[in-house]
Amino acid sequence: MSAILYYGEPNGASFTVLAALEESRLNIETRYLDLLSGARHRIVGLTDRVALDMGVEGEGPVLVINGEAMTESVFIAQYLDEAGAGHMQPKDAHTHWQMLMWCRRVTERAAPAAAFLGCRSNAHTKLAAISEAAFADLTAHIVSPDLKARWEALRRGDFQQAQEEDSIAKISDLAALCNTQLGDGRDWLIGDYSIADLVTYGWLAGMRGIVPDAFADRSKLAVWFARVEARPSVQRALAHAIAAHPGQHWAPGPEINRWG
Amino acid sequence: MSDVTLYHWEPNANSGKPMLALMEKGVKFESQYLDMLNFDQHKPDYLAVNPQGTIPAMTHGDNVLVESTAIMEYVDEAFPGPSLMPADPRDRLRIRWWMKFMDQWLGPSFSMFGWKYFVGPAARQKGEAELEAAINRIPLPERQIAWRKAVYGLFSDEEMAESGRRIGVGIKMLEAELVKRDWLASDQYSLADINGFNLAYALPLSQPHLSNDELTPNIMRWLRKIYARQAVKDCWALGRTDMVKRVEILEQDYIPPKPESEGIAKGIGDKENLAR
Ligand SMILES: N[C@@H](CCC(=O)N[C@@H](CS)C(=O)NCC(=O)O)C(=O)O
Numbered sequence: 001m002s003a004i005l006y007y008g009e010p011n012g013a014s015f016t017v018l019a020a021l022e023e024s025r026l027n028i029e030t031r032y033l034d035l036l037s038g039a040r041h042r043i044v045g046l047t048d049r050v051a052l053d054m055g056v057e058g059e060g061p062v063l064v065i066n067g068e069a070m071t072e073s074v075f076i077a078q079y080l081d082e083a084g085a086g087h088m089q090p091k092d093a094h095t096h097w098q099m100l101m102w103c104r105r106v107t108e109r110a111a112p113a114a115a116f117l118g119c120r121s122n123a124h125t126k127l128a129a130i131s132e133a134a135f136a137d138l139t140a141h142i143v144s145p146d147l148k149a150r151w152e153a154l155r156r157g158d159f160q161q162a163q164e165e166d167s168i169a170k171i172s173d174l175a176a177l178c179n180t181q182l183g184d185g186r187d188w189l190i191g192d193y194s195i196a197d198l199v200t201y202g203w204l205a206g207m208r209g210i211v212p213d214a215f216a217d218r219s220k221l222a223v224w225f226a227r228v229e230a231r232p233s234v235q236r237a238l239a240h241a242i243a244a245h246p247g248q249h250w251a252p253g254p255e256i257n258r259w260g
Numbered sequence: 261m262s263d264v265t266l267y268h269w270e271p272n273a274n275s276g277k278p279m280l281a282l283m284e285k286g287v288k289f290e291s292q293y294l295d296m297l298n299f300d301q302h303k304p305d306y307l308a309v310n311p312q313g314t315i316p317a318m319t320h321g322d323n324v325l326v327e328s329t330a331i332m333e334y335v336d337e338a339f340p341g342p343s344l345m346p347a348d349p350r351d352r353l354r355i356r357w358w359m360k361f362m363d364q365w366l367g368p369s370f371s372m373f374g375w376k377y378f379v380g381p382a383a384r385q386k387g388e389a390e391l392e393a394a395i396n397r398i399p400l401p402e403r404q405i406a407w408r409k410a411v412y413g414l415f416s417d418e419e420m421a422e423s424g425r426r427i428g429v430g431i432k433m434l435e436a437e438l439v440k441r442d443w444l445a446s447d448q449y450s451l452a453d454i455n456g457f458n459l460a461y462a463l464p465l466s467q468p469h470l471s472n473d474e475l476t477p478n479i480m481r482w483l484r485k486i487y488a489r490q491a492v493k494d495c496w497a498l499g500r501t502d503m504v505k506r507v508e509i510l511e512q513d514y515i516p517p518k519p520e521s522e523g524i525a526k527g528i529g530d531k532e533n534l535a536r
Pocket of ligand 1: 273274275301315328329403
């Protein structure tokens with residue numbers, strides 16, 4: 001079996017899989033992708049790229065196994081855990097369900113908000129600075145029209161006030177939820193240290209610099225951030241960074257729920 | 261007495277997923293039918309179980325579970341019976357990927373059509389005052405918006421067109437995937453097939469111009485193979501309305517292409533459509 005894990009800066013979805021890989025102790029080749037240059041859409045040698053082209057997560061890591069591209073960071077993390085050391089998911093069915101629900105809460109509500117806010121503060125200026133032709137070239141390989149539309153909106157700087165307020169509220173809600181969850185003195189969000197901690201850290205860590213108010217007076221959460229950062233696997237994941245501040249690096253993420 | 265209770269509507273979309281998973285596992289459960297069109301899901305008895313007021317929900321002893329796909333994963337892990345997730349981590353990843361794709365990208369587009377042409381008009385049978393009172397009782401603000409859109413027909417042409425586009429793309433993707441293997445996401449029948457069947461069982465009826473034995477033979481083969489399962493028969497027998505009778509179209513050996521106008525936009529509640 002040949003496997004390659006393609007990742008962006010250790011932030012958001014890419015952080016989750018890099019940290020999960022470190023915990024899994026699997027020996028899988030990793031390759032850096034500059035997500036904001038559209039590099040993810042130009043990976044060569046794929047025999048099956050459905051998941052890459054149509055993933056709900058937007059720009060994020062890609063695990064290629066024997067030519068088949070796989071996406072969605074939570075599921076890649078589960079894969080790495082199940083193929084590897086196997087200690088990042090609760091064994092009990094109900095606690096496992098709680099972990100899945102927590103991850104969905106983060107990826108469905110907070111992640112689109114984080115990607116929106118992160119892109120607005122950082123990625124927009126970079127995309128706006130490139131020429132029309134270079135941008136057309138970048139997006140030419142994006143198969144999904146709805147993902148492409150998110151790239152175009154980002155370049156235009158199409159940030160609605162209502163969406164901004166909603167996104168800030170969603171980050172603040174998640175920060176509050178974490179703080180409450182940790183209120184009973186537990187060390188980790190769901191059961192033992194798990195993928196829920198990775199996913200939450202990945203999407204929230206970079207938000208500390210972008211919406212600092214959401215984190216004010218949330219002392220349990222602050223202590224938890226430090227606890228996560230103290231893990232050797234997390235330090236190794238963060239060491240994959242090429243940028244000085246990976247928490248500032250964002251690319252178009254999941255769409256905001258349109259219906260249902 | 262079973263210590264499992266499932267709160268569900270018709271075996272269709274989200275309700276059908278845990279219903280069929282429980283049937284496949286052979287888990288005995290108490291069925292609590294909620295009439296979604298009568299807004300049973302927002303009544304105090306049910307809100308005490310699931311404060312979000314969405315269907316389905318399941319209780320197992322003291323545990324309360326929501327989210328149809330996550331409930332299915334719980335059912336598969338918590339009970340003995342045939343495994344609905346293969347052991348191979350790569351298959352499991354592919355299964356989870358397809359379920360998320362269907363739950364979040366494709367399903368909502370089908371649902372928008374269903375709500376515009378079926379749920380909205382059906383609910384409108386109630387008087388304006390009763391309807392407003394019912395909508396005002398909905399706990400989730402985004403669901404209030406959804407219901408208003410459906411009952412007052414407020415979907416924009418743009419969003420309907422985008423949903424239509426996604427349905428077309430999704431059907432092609434399902435067909436292409438089912439060329440690769442017998443089942444949707446692995447070589448064994450899995451939660452992805454249960455999820456997919458609940459989404460797609462009425463395709464040849466609702467999208468007769470896009471899904472039929474000429475254009476999508478693999479989807480048709482797959483749907484018929486799932487329909488042949490005893491668990492599916494038992495599950496669909498729990499339905500109470502004509503809606504679920506749509507599944508009977510899978511008894512036909514050959515379904516030719518038909519014009520779009522004979523599909524869902526004509527109204528999936530149409531008696532003539534349901535009859536055959
Ligand atoms: N993501 C949830 C969605 C549940 C859901 O939205 N169910 C629909 C029926 S398929 C519902 O309850 N609609 C009625 C309402 O919102 O009032 C799941 O998969 O269980």
